[in-house]
Amino acid sequence: MKQSIYIECYEGLSARMLTEALLDLMPEGKAARKLVAGLRKLSCSEAARQEMLHNMQERIHEFALPVDAERLFARAYGIWLNAKATVEHVEPEELRFSKRDFDGVIAMMTTAIGMEQLQIGEVICPVLYEGFECITTQDGKKQVPLPETLYILMDTGIALQRMERDGAWVTPEAAALLAACKIVRHLPKQYQMISQGVGNGVSSEGEPARLRVVLLRRNSVARQMRPEVLTPKRAELELLTPDSAEPKFIPLKSVEKEEQRSEPGSDQNVPGKAVKSGQPDHETGQVKTVSEEFAVYSEGAVCTDADRYRRMDVSAWTSADEICKLECNLDDCSGEVLGYTMERLMREGARDVSYMPIYMKKNRPAYLLTVLCHPDDRERMEQIIFAETTAIGIRHAIMQRSILHRETDQKKSSFGKVAVKRLQKEQGKVLTLEYDSVAAIARSTGLPFRDVYRSIELELSGKNEKGEETT
DSSP states (O other), X not given: OOEEEEEEOTTOBOHHHHHHHHHHHSOTTOHHHHHHHHHHTOOOOHHHHHHHHHTHHHHGGGGOOXXXXXXXHHHHHHHHHHHHHHHHTSOGGGOOOOHHHHHHHHHHHHHHHHHHHTTEEEEEOSEEEEEEEEEEETTEEEEEOOHXXXXXXXXXXXXXXXXXXXXXXXXXXXXXXXXXXXXXXXXXXXXXXXXXXXXXXXXXXXXXXXXXXXXXXXXXXXXXSOOSOOOOOHXXXXXXXXXXXXXXXXXXXXXXXOOOOOOXXXXXXXXXXXXXXXXXXXXXXXXXXXXXXXXXXXXXXXXXXXXXXXXXOGGGSEEEEEEEEEEEEESSOOHHHHHHHHHHHHHTTOSEEEEEEEEOGGGOEEEEEEEEEOXXXXXXXXXXXXXXXXXXXXXXXXXXXXXXXXXXXXXXXTTEEEEEEEEEETTEEXXXXXXXXXXXHHHHHOOXXXXXXXXXXXXXXXXXXXXXBOO
């Protein structure tokens, strides 16, 4: 099955750094490692170098590359060669290649081998960070990114963000490799991190650079489901615990499946009978807390809340997700415009919209508009903001978030059916009422919203108006 790699390149990107990172991900003893090592030692005279690079597309087979690696390298080399000829305003056969060009092409080849060995199907690269180089033009000296790199990246859809450091940090060879791959801008909703590799390099100014590549596997439908038991394995907890400390944790167990242990004559003798909330345990004297489907038991361990949250695997009851945050300052919009904009944004699929009073330049009172949306909806949300408000610029950022597992359902109450949501937390499932459902009941009965909410909440939790448990 094809895998994915996520490229985290805050300090630029080169083909050589990519090769090193991919070798980190590759198991020892692979024949590909020997092939890469042999290619890195390759050297030749000036004349042989010019002849080889001019005829590389006809001589690729001489390197005996794996089929997929050869195809990837051939695409990348063609992109790189065309960009170089275009920027220098000459035909490809008229190009003169430097020793750096030769080393970069070999690095492209070794990177293609690494990607073929790891079965990489797509490259996730949200943004590239690039510095500026000083070049001489007809209008004098200017600070610009490397022209070949810019030319290659024009049609890839990868965002380029300026680094506040001089020199070229993204090489044309690395840009050509990205252009030859299947590029994805966002992380998948569900994925598994397998391993990570690191590659080191230098900028054109000689400054050290570092690259991190994470190997990912998209989760199947089965993997996306919440696990049946949410207790982390003891071995996993020990990894998070100092060597000198004994790992202590509070496991979660199903109340319905737990075989109750107790003395004769007590309610605890009845198999499968749930323990009521607040009832002391006959063996330990400790109070057991029971939720709707899960209970939290203490197994003689003294564990504070801080210890538990530090050692428990939060990912057991949460999912990784990605959200886009849009922001802009508005100092000349009326309340009517802001209200209508919020309605339209929510209607068009925004996850949330908010306004915050702020003061801007010249002490002008204004509003900070914040919109949360799916990354794929960013451009559509921006179009709405530009069309409906006086905004002339919008800031946006892709953010990672953790969301609780949740399920929607309907429960019977004395008011009729009410929509509920079950949220999975560390202590078990927590039931919450849906606003729209409660609001509809309040409108139809004429009762205050808070009274309806409180009444249904107590009813579903098995309590009376005084908060006492009903039998």
